[in-house]
Amino acid sequence: MENLKASVAQRVILESVAILGVEPVKMEQSLGRVLAEDIKANRNLPPYDVSAMDGFAVRSADVANPPAMLELIEEIQAGSLPTKTVRAGQCARIMTGAAVPQGADAVIRVEDTKAIAANSVQFVVSVKPGNFIRPHGEHMHTGDIVLKAGTEITPGVIGVLATVKAAQFNVYRRPRVAILSTGNELEGLNEPVDPNKIPDSNTYAVMAQVQALGIEPVLLGIARDDPAELEQYLQRGLEYDVLLVSGGTSMGEYDYVRPCIEKLGVKMIFWRVLTRPGHPLTFGKTDKTVVFGLPGYPVSSMVSFEEFVLPALRHMMGNRNLHRRTVIARLAHAVKTQPGRTEFIRVLLTHTDAGYTVNTTGTQSSGVLLSMARADGLMVVPADCTGLAEGDHVTVQLLDGSAFQEKVCYKE
Amino acid sequence: MENLKASVAQRVILESVAILGVEPVKMEQSLGRVLAEDIKANRNLPPYDVSAMDGFAVRSADVANPPAMLELIEEIQAGSLPTKTVRAGQCARIMTGAAVPQGADAVIRVEDTKAIAANSVQFVVSVKPGNFIRPHGEHMHTGDIVLKAGTEITPGVIGVLATVKAAQFNVYRRPRVAILSTGNELEGLNEPVDPNKIPDSNTYAVMAQVQALGIEPVLLGIARDDPAELEQYLQRGLEYDVLLVSGGTSMGEYDYVRPCIEKLGVKMIFWRVLTRPGHPLTFGKTDKTVVFGLPGYPVSSMVSFEEFVLPALRHMMGNRNLHRRTVIARLAHAVKTQPGRTEFIRVLLTHTDAGYTVNTTGTQSSGVLLSMARADGLMVVPADCTGLAEGDHVTVQLLDGSAFQEKVCYKE
Numbered sequence: 001m002e003n004l005k006a007s008v009a010q011r012v013i014l015e016s017v018a019i020l021g022v023e024p025v026k027m028e029q030s031l032g033r034v035l036a037e038d039i040k041a042n043r044n045l046p047p048y049d050v051s052a053m054d055g056f057a058v059r060s061a062d063v064a065n066p067p068a069m070l071e072l073i074e075e076i077q078a079g080s081l082p083t084k085t086v087r088a089g090q091c092a093r094i095m096t097g098a099a100v101p102q103g104a105d106a107v108i109r110v111e112d113t114k115a116i117a118a119n120s121v122q123f124v125v126s127v128k129p130g131n132f133i134r135p136h137g138e139h140m141h142t143g144d145i146v147l148k149a150g151t152e153i154t155p156g157v158i159g160v161l162a163t164v165k166a167a168q169f170n171v172y173r174r175p176r177v178a179i180l181s182t183g184n185e186l187e188g189l190n191e192p193v194d195p196n197k198i199p200d201s202n203t204y205a206v207m208a209q210v211q212a213l214g215i216e217p218v219l220l221g222i223a224r225d226d227p228a229e230l231e232q233y234l235q236r237g238l239e240y241d242v243l244l245v246s247g248g249t250s251m252g253e254y255d256y257v258r259p260c261i262e263k264l265g266v267k268m269i270f271w272r273v274l275t276r277p278g279h280p281l282t283f284g285k286t287d288k289t290v291v292f293g294l295p296g297y298p299v300s301s302m303v304s305f306e307e308f309v310l311p312a313l314r315h316m317m318g319n320r321n322l323h324r325r326t327v328i329a330r331l332a333h334a335v336k337t338q339p340g341r342t343e344f345i346r347v348l349l350t351h352t353d354a355g356y357t358v359n360t361t362g363t364q365s366s367g368v369l370l371s372m373a374r375a376d377g378l379m380v381v382p383a384d385c386t387g388l389a390e391g392d393h394v395t396v397q398l399l400d401g402s403a404f405q406e407k408v409c410y411k412e
Numbered sequence: 413m414e415n416l417k418a419s420v421a422q423r424v425i426l427e428s429v430a431i432l433g434v435e436p437v438k439m440e441q442s443l444g445r446v447l448a449e450d451i452k453a454n455r456n457l458p459p460y461d462v463s464a465m466d467g468f469a470v471r472s473a474d475v476a477n478p479p480a481m482l483e484l485i486e487e488i489q490a491g492s493l494p495t496k497t498v499r500a501g502q503c504a505r506i507m508t509g510a511a512v513p514q515g516a517d518a519v520i521r522v523e524d525t526k527a528i529a530a531n532s533v534q535f536v537v538s539v540k541p542g543n544f545i546r547p548h549g550e551h552m553h554t555g556d557i558v559l560k561a562g563t564e565i566t567p568g569v570i571g572v573l574a575t576v577k578a579a580q581f582n583v584y585r586r587p588r589v590a591i592l593s594t595g596n597e598l599e600g601l602n603e604p605v606d607p608n609k610i611p612d613s614n615t616y617a618v619m620a621q622v623q624a625l626g627i628e629p630v631l632l633g634i635a636r637d638d639p640a641e642l643e644q645y646l647q648r649g650l651e652y653d654v655l656l657v658s659g660g661t662s663m664g665e666y667d668y669v670r671p672c673i674e675k676l677g678v679k680m681i682f683w684r685v686l687t688r689p690g691h692p693l694t695f696g697k698t699d700k701t702v703v704f705g706l707p708g709y710p711v712s713s714m715v716s717f718e719e720f721v722l723p724a725l726r727h728m729m730g731n732r733n734l735h736r737r738t739v740i741a742r743l744a745h746a747v748k749t750q751p752g753r754t755e756f757i758r759v760l761l762t763h764t765d766a767g768y769t770v771n772t773t774g775t776q777s778s779g780v781l782l783s784m785a786r787a788d789g790l791m792v793v794p795a796d797c798t799g800l801a802e803g804d805h806v807t808v809q810l811l812d813g814s815a816f817q818e819k820v821c822y823k824e
Contacts, residue, residue, distance in 0.1 A: 006824045027601075027616060031623050047607045052777075077637075078597035081608060096708065097597050097610055139780050146782060154813035155624060156784035159617030159710050163781060167601055185490035185509050189439075189579055195459045196493060198509055204439060205571030211443050212567060225489075296508065298571050314816065321816035327739055328767045342824040355740045355767070365464075368551050369575060370558060372568035380822040395822040401566035403815060404726065404733035410792040410807040412418045412754040 001270040005383075006342050009273045009283070010311060014322070016269065016285055017312045020241060023173045027161050030153045032214045033171035034318035039147040041140035042164050049100045052132040056091045056113065056121055057082075057104035060131065063123045072119050076101065091121055100133055107132035140164070150320055172318030175241035177210050177217040179203055180233055182247040182257055183296065184225045201369060202246040202301045206294065209305045210244075212400045213313055217244075230260050238264060238289045241316065244309065247296035257293060258282065266291050274341040274383060278304040298369040303344045303378065306397070324397035327377075329356035335381075335388040342383045346375035347396055351409050358396055376402045413682040417795075418754050421685045421695070422723060426734070428681060428697055429724045432653060435585045439573050442565045444626045445583035446730035451559040453552035454576050461512040464544040468503045468525065468533055469494075469516035472543065475535045484531050488513060503533055512545055519544035552576070562732055584730030587653035589622050589629040591615055592645055594659040594669055595708065596637045613781060614658040614713045618706065621717045622656075624812045625725050629656075642672050650676060650701045653728065656721065659708035669705060670694065678703050686753040686795060690716040710781040715756045715790065718809070736809035739789075741768035747800040749793045758787035759808055763821050770808055788814045 004012065022036040051057065057076070062068055070091040076082045082101035086092055092101050100107065106127045115122040140146055146160055153161075153171070161169070180203075187197035189204070203219055210217040218240065223233035234257075237243035245257060261284060262268060271282040271293070277300035282293030292309050294301040311322035329349060337343055346361040358379060361371040377396040381388065388394065416424065434448040463469065474482055482503040488494045494513030498504055504513050512519065518539045527534040552558055558572055565573075565583070573581070599609035601616070615631055622629040630652065635645035646669075649655035657669060673696060674680060683694040683705075689712035694705030704721050706713040723734035741761060749755055758773040770791060773783040789808040793800065800806065 007820070010820070028619065031620050043605060043607060043611075045610075078595060078610075080596070097595075099608075134777065138775075138777060139782065147785065151785075152813050153620075154785065154811065155617050155620035156714065156781065156787065156811070157813075158620040159613040159714065159781045160785045162601060162613040162616035163611050163710075165601055165605065165611055183490060183509075184492070189574055189577055193455060193577065195455060196511075198457075198490075199455075199575050199577055201571040201574040204574035205567050207440065208443050208565075208567035208570040298575075302568065302571065319816065321818050323817055323820045325810070325815050325817050326763075326821045351738075363550075365546065365550060369568065369571045370551065373559065373563075373566065373572045375568065380824070382823045397822070398737070398815065399566065399568070400815075401564050401569075403737050403810065403812075404731065405735055405737050406733050408419070408422070408735045409738045410809070411794045412792070 003272045003274055004270050005274050006307060009270060009281070009308060012270060013283055013308055013312050014315055017290055017316050019172055019318050020175055020316050021173045022170045024168055025171045026168050027158060027166065030171060031155070031158065033153050035147055035149050035151045035153065036170040036172050036318060037149050038145045039161065039164060039166055039169065041142055041144040041146050044137045044141050045139040045163065046134050046136050048136045050097050050134050051094045051100060051107045052096065052134050053107055053109045054096050055094060055107045055109040055132065056123070057086055057094045057100050057107055058091045058123065059086060059088060059104060060106040060127055060129045062089060063108065063126050066124050066126050067114070068123045069120055070123065072121050074101070105129040150318060152319055152321070174215045175313055175316045177215055177242045177244065177313070178220050178237040178240040179206050179210070179217050180220040180237050180243065180245045181222045182225070182230065182245060183222070186222045186247070188222055201298050202294070202296070205298060205302050205369070206244055206246065206305055209302065209310070210313070213310065215313065225256055227256050227260055230256050231264065234260055234264055238266070238286060240289060242313065243289055243291045244294060245291065246294040246301045261291060275303070275307065276338070276341045276343045278307065278344070279341065281308060283308070299372050302372055306378065306399070307344070324399070326395050326397050327356055328393055329358040329396050331388055331390055331392045331394055332357045332359045334390050335360060337381045337385050337387055339384055339386050343381040344378040345381060346371045347377055347379045348374065349376045349396065351405070351407065356396070358394060375399055415684045415686055416682050417686050418719060421682060421693070421720060424682060425695055425720055425724050426727055429702055429728050431584055431730050432587055432728050433585045434582045436580055437583045438580050439570060439578065442583060443567070443570065445565050447559055447561050447563045447565065448582040448584050448730060449561050450557045451573065451576060451578055451581065453554055453556040453558050456549045456553050457551040457575065458546050458548050460548045462509050462546050463506045463512060463519045464508065464546045465519055465521045466508050467506060467519045467521040467544065468535070469498055469506045469512050469519055470503045470535065471498060471500060471516060472518040472539055472541045474501060475520065475538050478536050478538050479526070480535045481532055482535065484533050486513070517541040562730060564731055564733070586627045587725055587728045589627055589654045589656065589725070590632050590649040590652040591618050591622070591629050592632040592649050592655065592657045593634045594637070594642065594657060595634070598634045598659070600634055613710050614706070614708070617710060617714050617781070618656055618658065618717055621714065621722070622725070625722065627725065637668055639668050639672055642668050643676065646672055646676055650678070650698060652701060654725065655701055655703045656706060657703065658706040658713045673703060687715070687719065688750070688753045688755045690719065690756070691753065693720060711784050714784055718790065718811070719756070736811070738807050738809050739768055740805055741770040741808050743800055743802055743804045743806055744769045744771045746802050747772060749797050749799055751796055751798050754795045755793035756790040757793060758783045759789055759791045760786065761788040761808065761814070763817070763819065768808070770806060787811055
């Protein structure tokens with residue numbers, strides 16, 4: 001298949017990859033992983049009706065006409081149980097989280113009392129039954145499924161796992177990913193500077209994109225434009241779950257990659273997609289490895305990763321949310337576009353009271369990686385768009401590093 | 413100081429913490445860190461005018477009236493230099509990234525040629541001078557500052573670092589963070605289930621919130637409500653840059669934490685903030701440690717972390733973007749609110765063509781951590797708000813795990 005629309009290419013890719021398998025992980029190392037099993041509650045929480053505040057357990061009828069002076073019969077700490085029943089005219093001191101004693105039907109905060117003496121308290125408010133009481137089982141009942149397989153493990157999820165004391169559990173395993181750059185013109189990170197060469201940035205930009213998903217990739221290095229050398233490198237790459245090859249996928253005659261890959265048994269599934277940048281993307285697979293041929297230009301390679309590799313890797317790890325978060329924003333200036341392919345333009349977001357405003361990062365040359373380093377997101381321009389005007393509403397995908405902003409931007 | 417507005421508390425906290433210091437890091441381990449030095453270009457890129465495509469270098473005047481047949485004089489591979497000048501009636505085969513030969517002023521793609529013979533090529537389009545040529549220095553000039561100190565290291569930034577071959581550089585160091593839970597009612601993760609106790613979830617939820625910022629915290633465990641034991645634990649905690657203590661900060665008389673902390677030389681700076689949840693937050697410091705007293709309720713503790721601890725930790729690491737990304741969303745249903753304090757309500761986001769719609773996660777009880785596990789974000793309700801109606805526009809802070817979504821949600 002050739003020249004696929006982005007959505008078709010994404011579908012073909014996702015149909016070609018599967019969730020990889022399951023492995024146990026300790027809770028402390030589980031952030032960002034995906035649960036591969038349902039997690040059940042092992043207790044009722046709260047185990048009985050408990051106080052939601054530090055205060056006094058009362059019979060609400062006793063304080064119906066404040067002020068009311070009640071006899072103090074007991075102190076109930078969190079973690080200990082009441083020993084007495086609260087009868088008419090009585091109250092008990094109670095800590096947050098402690099069990100509400102028999103007889104009492106409400107809790108009144110310390111702040112709403114006056115003149116606390118050794119054995120009596122004056123209450124200055126009336127309350128309804130149930131006031132500041134958390135009913136037993138409000139949070140969970142024994143046996144409830146509290147987290148389902150497929151849940152991504154966030155801090156809130158870890159809090160729930162700790163609540164049900166799941167110290168270890170099964171998650172989906174991460175894919176093993178290899179990264180290979182190709183081309184005689186490339187200069188390795190640790191090679192001396194040769195002004196006639198181009199520094200290999202793709203290996204490291206793609207490495208970081210993979211790392212940002214929680215996967216530590218293997219860097220295979222740079223294969224030169226020599227069929228024998230390339231074959232050796234590719235063969236090593238085909239031992240991994242995913243092989244990402246950048247460069248070598250254009251129409252030039254020095255493009256050894258595709259024939260070499262096919263010779264090694266990779267079935268090519270598609271080449272070229274209708275995006276700008278990222279047109280020369282290729283995708284193939286063997287029984288055990290999926291192979292992405294990323295464009296050689298740094299920006300093109302990174303954009304192809306965002307749109308096509310990232311959803312595949314997240315799917316393999318069991319995630320349900322596979323695509324970058326998008327926001328709608330208002331264009332601050334007109335943008336020339338070229339119809340024919342879906343375009344991804346690097347942009348900066350600015351807050352206004354009405355929402356986001358978007359500016360492009362300037363030159364969109366695929367060689368200018370600085371624009372990718374500066375960008376908050378990628379503005380997506382539909383293939384049939386003949387140009388965008390100031391004020392148009394556009395869709396922006398948020399990139400890594402955009403989870404935080406300079407100002408709080410809320411009204412308090 | 414007592415009962416601070418959220419913005420005031422944030423300002424007081426940020427004025428109390430400083431960037432910690434600098435340490436070298438290898439590029440491969442630098443994702444998410446913040447540059448502590450300016451990074452300069454070590455070469456011109458491209459080093460000369462280069463071809464942006466695989467194609468043919470021509471004199472644009474020669475193809476002004478296509479079709480035009482030109483003599484093919486040379487092949488220039490990427491990574492090698494031209495040896496001949498292109499004269500009238502001539503062209504040279506050129507690979508992407510290769511130097512444009514003398515005499516030529518444009519490149520024509522392979523796709524726009526016909527009948528390529530051994531020593532002649534037919535061109536079927538006319539082009540302007542400069543076509544598909546990337547001018548030398550388009551990306552960077554030697555000595556340019558390409559990345560400034562204070563830049564957060566994203567995959568795009570790593571690509572630029574690799575481009576200028578910065579294999580190691582200085583970043584701001586991460587704070588050392590200790591986490592302590594307090595309370596007799598708490599049951600440790602590895603302790604047997606006691607139905608009269610409450611599992612300690614705060615230690616782990618806060619651990620994960622810290623981990624999500626790239627910091628591996630130290631877990632001190634649970635200090636019981638005993639002044640001597642508490643003092644021992646707190647003393648250990650005061651050896652770190654940041655000590656996060658949860659529980660023990662309410663008005664109950666079993667609150668040993670504050671007097672104990674003060675006895676150890678911590679200067680209390682404020683207690684209580686005008687937020688719901690999160691009211692009982694306290695903040696203090698010694699010469700070397702900042703101490704946050706987080707509320708005991710799991711949700712309250714997590715929300716306090718998001719609003720007050722997170723900006724402090726990010727500031728200490730040199731980040732300029734200190735606060736959670738916000739989006740504006742349309743309320744799907746009315747929400748009752750209680751004026752007086754800024755309220756943070758756990759919500760779910762849904763896409764519509766016009767932007768985000770927001771639903772609450774249901775019960776907002778601070779004891780129900782499941783709602784935090786499910787939430788995409790926190791809806792911020794101003795303190796003077798007396799209620800929200802369906803259709804109101806609200807501000808939502810995006811939580812961890814919300815960087816991805818199920819559908820692409822763009823028009824291609």
